[in-house]
Amino acid sequence: MRVVVVGGGAAGIGAQGGAKGAAPDAEVILYTEYEDVGYSPCGIPFVHGKEIDKFENLFLQDKKFYEDAGFDIRYTTKVESVDTSKQEIEVAGEGTVKYDRLVLGTGWNYRDPGVPGSDLAGLHYVKNIRRAMEFDKVLDDAKVAVVVDASPIGVEMATAFAHRGLETHFVDPGGWPLSEVGDPEIMEPVEESLRELGVHMHMQTTVKGFLGDGTVNAVATSNGDLPADVVVVATHKTPNTELATAAGIKTGSTGGIIVDDGMATSANGVWAAGDCVEIPHGLTKVPINGLSGSHAYSQGKTAGVNAGGGERAYQAVQVPWGMVAGTWTIGGVSFGETLATALGIPHVVGLADGISKARYYPGWSRIRVKLLVDPQARTLVGGQMVGIEGIKERADFLAMAMRARIPIDDIAWMENVYSPPIGALNEPMALAAQNALGKL
């Protein structure tokens, strides 16, 4: 049996491992357009920001590791088309290749900014590590940077440029950073901290075009032109389904490939995983996509296992998330109020400010927790947090509480660790839940 995997990101690598595990005797071939696999693109902003010494650190495995593990990886090799009825693909330089099972992990693209000048040289998109290495050298001589769109990657890059000492301009049409998903109570401290780091915040500002003679040297906005030595475009992620749609594989309302809970597509013998697919949200069952590398890896694993003849289901997601933003860490699960309101999901808000250690213990930090509670079911709809310590762990807690439909009363009166250097008498999530209970 031959399993072909298209894409060398987290989904593709997960799929190759899953297929090999389920069918050790199968021939598993992975095609990637790029020069590398087995690195963490999520680390790129932190090399630019100098928190991480060098790009080489982002490689988790070298090529020899995959060779030794018996993985057949074809680098810088583009798959040009798929024929699902003949079960074959066209590969640049290889010609027609037959497959028994196919897994698509074709990832995502940045949404086209759709303004004049989008084809100028010098516009940088954070994605591939080799381009990042080249870009980092450009940064050494740059003085002024513009970051377009306060998406998660945009926020990480603006923070990184501030750390690096660049004059940084941050442009976004929303009222605050991450306004499409983040609530103002959570994002206000982030915006303030970005200003404190020296970032020039141009919120409620639309990009009208990119200016330059061949190479970009300014960004035209609704509030005037911003000259720039470097421009990062951090528009939203859209699923890369070029191969799939050309092959007649069905996509859904988000533009992502439709898959069942085994990650199988509408085409016989074809699975898909990662940012190119859409999956149901755990609470609403609404299809969503563009999640994290760990989601992609886990979906890839599921797709690979099933392509290899095994049987594994991928559960609907609650989407715990977290990131460093300015001098804060933010995170949450599922929906904030902005999205819940947009989706018409009934909810009551519980808001509380707590602290990370005993108030008398030096080094404590504030943690603001906002929980959304279904007033009928009295369970979580979602939550968002801003703080310094323990945000990732609390987001994981809330994701488990959502999945298990823990009553909000049980969160309000949860047992928590109290020890001065590591935890306050009152857990901030419990305080927010108590606040919500007061309104129910």
Add this chain to the structure above:
Amino acid sequence: MRVVVVGGGAAGIGAQGGAKGAAPDAEVILYTEYEDVGYSPCGIPFVHGKEIDKFENLFLQDKKFYEDAGFDIRYTTKVESVDTSKQEIEVAGEGTVKYDRLVLGTGWNYRDPGVPGSDLAGLHYVKNIRRAMEFDKVLDDAKVAVVVDASPIGVEMATAFAHRGLETHFVDPGGWPLSEVGDPEIMEPVEESLRELGVHMHMQTTVKGFLGDGTVNAVATSNGDLPADVVVVATHKTPNTELATAAGIKTGSTGGIIVDDGMATSANGVWAAGDCVEIPHGLTKVPINGLSGSHAYSQGKTAGVNAGGGERAYQAVQVPWGMVAGTWTIGGVSFGETLATALGIPHVVGLADGISKARYYPGWSRIRVKLLVDPQARTLVGGQMVGIEGIKERADFLAMAMRARIPIDDIAWMENVYSPPIGALNEPMALAAQNALGKL
């Protein structure tokens, strides 16, 4: 209506607040033997260790706060006896005082070390803040300290003395610190770090007596005498039930006062809360006591609300815990393997070493997670962890997972935040759960 509360610790303060809340018109009188209420005794070791500047910081509220809130607190006033049939107490200096409802929050005592010399002056027991202030002055001139018993307070005090630069000797009969509750895989790094901090570890060593002419100047052990300028006795906590037992109120197998889920004792009109009571363990229903200040406060609140005519139940406990120990933070929930084995609870162990951030992100730390899983129910029996970051939050997660009987499979394949500066691709608790699944 008059509600009398005996004890000014977390349980008593919680009870007074609970009673006032449930019955705003009631007269609520709190008696305490001590000079103060409203401070955090849990912070004392960290003032000795110089992490916290001064003892005054441990006061959360001053006396005026309680006066302004209409709380009648009688300081340095000892309640000498209780007559539950007449509903009255004898108060030193006040005589007989009638009550309608009584709440006992009489706390705990250190277990008598039961060796010769236990009555020598200079033996220090960590408890009262005024004694701690005096002791801290003694520490300024001390060179050599002995800490007796590697209990939680003992570990905190040994760590504090090391931070303060004292030659510190730590004596305990067990094979490793906290051996009665902590498993060796968790406590070995702690023991090693205490050594690195310069603490002389005398494990498997029994105290034979305290030596000195009126004032202690050495500790006699099974491995020879240890001269000492200061000696801290950190034997285990035992419930202080003197008043209750003299009044015929029933105590249980741990020596603590027996209470129902509303914190009512066997005597009509009498409630009890905090370290003087025993409460059921969430999994085994075995009675336990000697928990944290947050447990005491919450129990006190429940007792006070019910004494005030309200209705509140206190849930069985899963006991998440956490503390700084040497250079590590340790924590867990419910039982470790040592206790589970002693209690004959069937279990499978899942053990894993994970990390707190992406491995390429500077400043990551190791997190070892050990989970105990019921092989039939496939749910948690308990867990223990050692690490630096996120221990308290993970212990809270595990406590919620135990209470909600989350299947171990759901922990193994939990969704977790992945972002390089705050969380690794693989959550350490999930890795430990996967390890356990492999054995099931």
